[in-house]
Amino acid sequence: MYTAGIDIGTTSICVVVTNIQDGSIIRIASRANDSEIPATEFWERTQNGDRIVELVNALLAECQEDWTNVDAIGIACQMHGVLYVDKEGQAVSPLFTWQDGRGDLHYASGQTYAATLNDRTGYPVNTGFGLVTHFYMTQQDEIPMGAVKLCTIGDYVAMKLCGEAAPFMDRTNAASIGLYSLETGRFDNEKLSAAGMDASFLPELATDRQLIGETADGKKVVCAIGDNQASFLGAVPTFESNLLVNVGTGSQVSVYSPSFMQSPMLETRPFIDGGYLLVGASLSGGKSYEVLEQFFRSVLGAFAEAEENRLYEAMNRLAEEAMTEAVPPLRVGTQFYGTREHPEATGFIQGIRADNFNAKQLTAGFLHGILDELVGCTQQFPTHIVDKLARLVASGNGLRKNAAMQHIAQLKWQLPLTFGKVEEEAAFGAAIHAAVVTGYFRNYEEALQRMQRSDSHEA
Template sequence: MYLAGIDIGTTSITVILTKPEDGSVVRMVSKANDAELQRMYVWERAQNADRIVELVAELIEECRDEWTHVHAIGISCQMHGILYVNDEGNAVGPLLTWQDGRGDLLMESGKNYASTLHEWTGYPVHSGFGLVTHFYMTKQGEIPNGAVKLCTIGDYAAMKLCGKAAPLMDCSNAASIGLFSLQKRQFDKEQVSEAGMDASFLPLLADGRQQTVGRTADGKIVCCAIGDNQASFLGAVPSFKGTLLVNVGTGSQVSVYSSDYVVCPSLETRPFVDGGYLLVGASLSGGKSYELLEQFYRDVCRAFGEIDDRRLYEVMNRLAEEARRDSAPPLRVGTQFFGTRDQPMSTGFVEGIRADNFNPRQLTAAFLHGILDELDRYAQQLPPAILGSLTRVAASGNGIRYNDTMQRLVKSRWLLPMKFGKVKEEAAFGAAIHAAVGSGLYSRYADALQSMQGKDTEEE
């Protein structure tokens, strides 16, 4: 018997097959997510939802020899974005992703859609949140013809696997699209309506008694899709309490578990799969900032001659390590090159430039420090009792997994041992763990973690 975990990311899609008794991976396959649609406007970010479903089907077909032994399927998906479906459960428009910028466009009042919805409802929402996008679509009269419900791409994939006509949404995804009461674990339909939106577009929410969407044609249980942040936490940590998850991918995040509802400045409180919460500091920086520096070096090198593009990151990592031996005062880089959730127009900076530190070594190291500086500012906002109880760092994301210098900086920053989860694709693995509990193989997430994560996490 196997469990399947499907992670639908912005740039790639992964399917993992794992054994429920020990978490060992039987098969793992991935494809690039090539569903991005051509932009008519610079602020648009959309993907073809049916193409994503096709890619999932192609990956399942690659696993056909093992697929007959799959008992249950869990799905992790990129958060915040939405698509519209008709009464037959078919997409009637594109997936408008978390990167979509409609919410930053200005209304007649001179304020943008995201800030206006926040002022009207009191809920913290940002451009890219599904109900901010829905707010824009409502005001502009752009909701597709025939649309009756909205959902996330994970909900849509689950519907298609089961042949369902209506989406069922987990609280982790529901909270990510906005106007969601964390304490009641329900959409605030009254505020949705008062903002001029039709609350009937909101999907049915899953609860503790209903964690499955249905079954596939060949009888496999399909669990409700969960957010990729929650799935990555499940797939990376050895236990919920005492762990600081540091994720450095395209963006970067710090996440900590709390069994109680807590509100912290600058942190998002997100519902977790066990009824608890994750306290999350989400930066728009991370691997994207390091990629920006790589592109800068690439442009400089090309201006002076031919280069081997494949080795740039390798050279950058070496330069950052060499900077540790420099005696010159370090540069300081603010990596808010893509803005922040609260201040989308904020910019990055480089300061402290001197004749003895203006070199590629110090600049590269300062970018890595800058990424962690932003994450540490979030971590310091945690309640003292939670911050003081941390005993380990769980690391995830390719931005840290393949950068030894970043790993050393993480350990020295928080003075805690650091571990990677046993599986590199943490979100897909976390989706499989979710399927283990959602399908009833385990009654508690703690039991599933103990068996499937076990003692095989690798300490670095």
């Protein structure tokens, strides 16, 4: 018997079909997420939700040879972003992604919309959070005509797969859009209404209904979960003693806590087993490395007619070579997109000397800068959790495909670095989640023992 996992990422979408008995991968299908809508304002970051549904359906069609044995479908999705749907369940807005910056625009008070909502409700929220976007849309009177609910893109895809008209939202995604109480497990409707928003737009929480419905061909569809939680589930051999380091478009570090706790500068996110993930998230990651790639590309275009393909491979090689040079390193701050707490923050380069201002040291400096933010997040984790960490588990192509970054990570954390058995961790985690929700395993511990039992490999 198989389960399938769908991961709806910002830049790519993937489907994994796995055998429940041993977690072996039957098929992987992926495509670039080409649903981005051209921005008319510099702060806009939106995608076409219906195009994403088309891409998902196309990927499922690629899996048809193995589809007969699939019993259930799990979904992981990019977090924080939302779209609006009408009473028939049709999208009436684009997907406002986690990168959307309208929450950083200034409200009448002079503060940003995000800061204003924070002050009015007491909940820590950042631009890109779905209810910050909803607050902006409410204040600007821009909520689309016919909209009755908002939901994540994972909720929308689940609806479409089942032919449902109303979205259901898992707590992992509910917490990511803001104004969600971890203590009560509910949205704070009172604070939301006091801030001037209509709470009726919130979807029903899937507290007692993890199964959304069935596809036309009888496959059970499980409520979508956040891609951070899915990646953790799909990468680690056990919940405790593992630090998940993810470098993708953004980057983050995550550790598991069986009980609720909070720590400054960290997010406490609900996990799928009733526990929590403590997460340090950075807006820097692959997007910051892309800044350097674009710089090198512009240099090539300005000064030479040279092969411009495979620049990342050349950059990775330069960084590895830089690590063998006995020169003072450059210090690079990679906050080119700000930080969640300080969106106005900027990047920097320090320590420039005649012997280190070159492509090698600049590339290595960027990699150090990306990881330094995550090391700073790790230092905020409770001591009793940090002291038990036994390994780093790498996730995301930004880290998987960069040997120099892997080496730097091991030096910074002083822990062995391993990879999960499947590159598409979030999709695999969604498939494991579906196997537990549909009753094939009694709990997640049993599921990991069976489906993650193939040894992960060290970097």
